[in-house]
Amino acid sequence: MAPIRIGIVGLSSKPGAWATLAHLPRLASSPNFQIVALCNSSLESTRAAIKAHHLPESTKAYDTYEALAADPDVDLYVVSTRADTHYEVAMPALQAGRNVYVEWPLAATTAQAVEMAALAKQKNLKTIIGLQGRVAPSVRKVKELVDSGALGDIHSVNFQGAIHVWQNNAAGNRYHYFMDRKVGGNLLTIYGGHILDSIFYALGELAPGKYVPLAGNLRPKMHITQEDGSLSKELYDKDTPDQILLQGRLDRSPPAVFSFHLRAGDRFINGPGSVWKIYGTKGELAVEFASAGPQIGAATSIRFSNAEKGEVEDITWDEGGSEWTDLPTQGQNIGRLYEAYAAGEAYGDFDLAVKRHQLIDEFWATLE
Template sequence: MAPVRVGIVGLSIKPGAWATLAHLPRLAKSPNYQIVAVCNSSIESSKAAIKELKLPESTRAYDTYDDLAADKDVDLYVVSTRADTHYNVAMPALKAGRNVFVEWPLAANTEQAKEMAAIAKEKNLRTIIGLQGRMSPSVKKVKQLVESGALGEIHSVNFQGAIHVWQNNAASDRYHYFMDRKIGGNLLTIYGGHILDSVLYAVGELKPGSYTPLAVNLRRKMHLMKSDGSLTEELYDKDTPDQILLQGQLERHPSAVLSFHLRAGDRFIGSPGSIWRIYGTKGELAVEFASAGPQMAKATSFRFSNSEKGEIEEFVTDEGGEEWTDLPTQAQNIGRLYEAYATGEPYADFDLAVKRHELLDEFWATLK
């Protein structure tokens, strides 16, 4: 099979650039992929990335989305930019008939997401949405245990997570944009979307009409943290939630209950970023993650309280060996998502993304 030829928008050499941390490591090593083009804000920036990241000299440098989209050697057009740019970055590729990968969320709002999905469907394109949590071996293990009956009948699912931001009522440089709803990237859309997709993938979708979402903004004004670590005297408006909750039932038999709570702020010292518990008639599964969500890295603790045996069992997930564990943490599940696309395994696409956008709209409607 010939490698999938990738053109990527947003592959920067700036410290901490997401595409370089999360996309490049597997793409550069996989026999199933070849990066053939890079598009950044200028030709100079694209050429610098090609040189510094040691891409082949034949890699083409672009500075417009239209030019990259017009490159007939590009099999997969990758969008790794901020959420509010996704629509404008992806649309030239969709209109040109390119298969497209877009980071989650698909767009800044559901209207844009629906338009993108509609064009992809009209042109019969293959699309990928960056909901990589469902690629995690830990999440897949949870799904396998639930579906195999190892936990018995599922009666309840509880997920509680805390994203370690907004201490001292301040937003750091990295999370300034989380304060502005119109940008499209915030605690609800990014972390809420990622986590809810992982949970629903593993235990089943929500039962229509059975659930109540809630989003609350308790930090309506916040300081900004300067580059030197000091805080601004001024307070800035925030119109995004810092408390996200949902209670309801799942579309399964019996109809298990779901309780979900994600918040911002300091975590309990020494505690995990998130805890996922699933209670079944054979016992309770408790899975812990260092991050607020399971999309970032493998579980740090995976235990089953076996009520039939009266003992706790420790589970170990198969991470696939060093070819995966040697990758940066950010790159592991993104890399698995790329390989699923290349080999025909299931993964999330734009249609699923629209469904998740619509669910998040139900939270926005409750924002207090």
């Protein structure tokens, strides 16, 4: 089978940039993919990226989305740009009949996401939404344990996480844009969407009409961390949440209760970034992550408090060996998402993205 030919928008020449860490490593090493074209804001920057990443001289350089979308050699058009540009970057590819991968969130607004998904369906295109938590081996291990009945009937699910930004009442240098809802990328949309999708993948969706979301903006004005590390004297407006909560029931039998809390700010010193607990009639599963959610990096531990045996068991799972663990942490689950697409396995598409966007809108309606 010939490799899937990839065209990427947003792979810069910077070594620490997101696409460099998250998309390039697996795409460059997998026999199932071949990067054939890049597109950045100028031909100069695109050519610089091709050179910096040692891509073949045959790799085509573009400076417009339309030109990349029109390239007949591109099988999968990849959007790795900021959320507020996703619509304008992806639409030329959808209109040209290209299969498209877009990072989560799909767009800055639900209306844009709905339009993108509808066009993809109209043209019968394959789409990928970058909700990569559902292909993470540790998340799949949790799903396996739940589905196998090892925990018995599930009665409650609790998730608590903290994203390590906005310390000292300041927006970190990398996360200024999290303060502006119009950008589309923030604690609620990015982290909330990723984590909730992973949980729903493993345990089932919310029971319709049986949940209550809540978003709170308790830091409506914040300092900004400047390039030299100092804090701005001015306070800047913030219209995005720093506290996200959800309580309700999951659509399963019996209808397990669900509690979710994600916040910004300092984490508990030397503590995990997030803790996910699942209580069943046979015991309780406790999963810890170094980050705020399961989409980036493997769990640091999965433990089962076995009520029948009266002991705690350490659960092991397979991360796939060094071909995966040697990749940058950011690129491991995204790489697995690409491979799921290549193998024709299950992954999230634009229709799933719209469903997640619609839930996030319910949080926005509660924001104070």
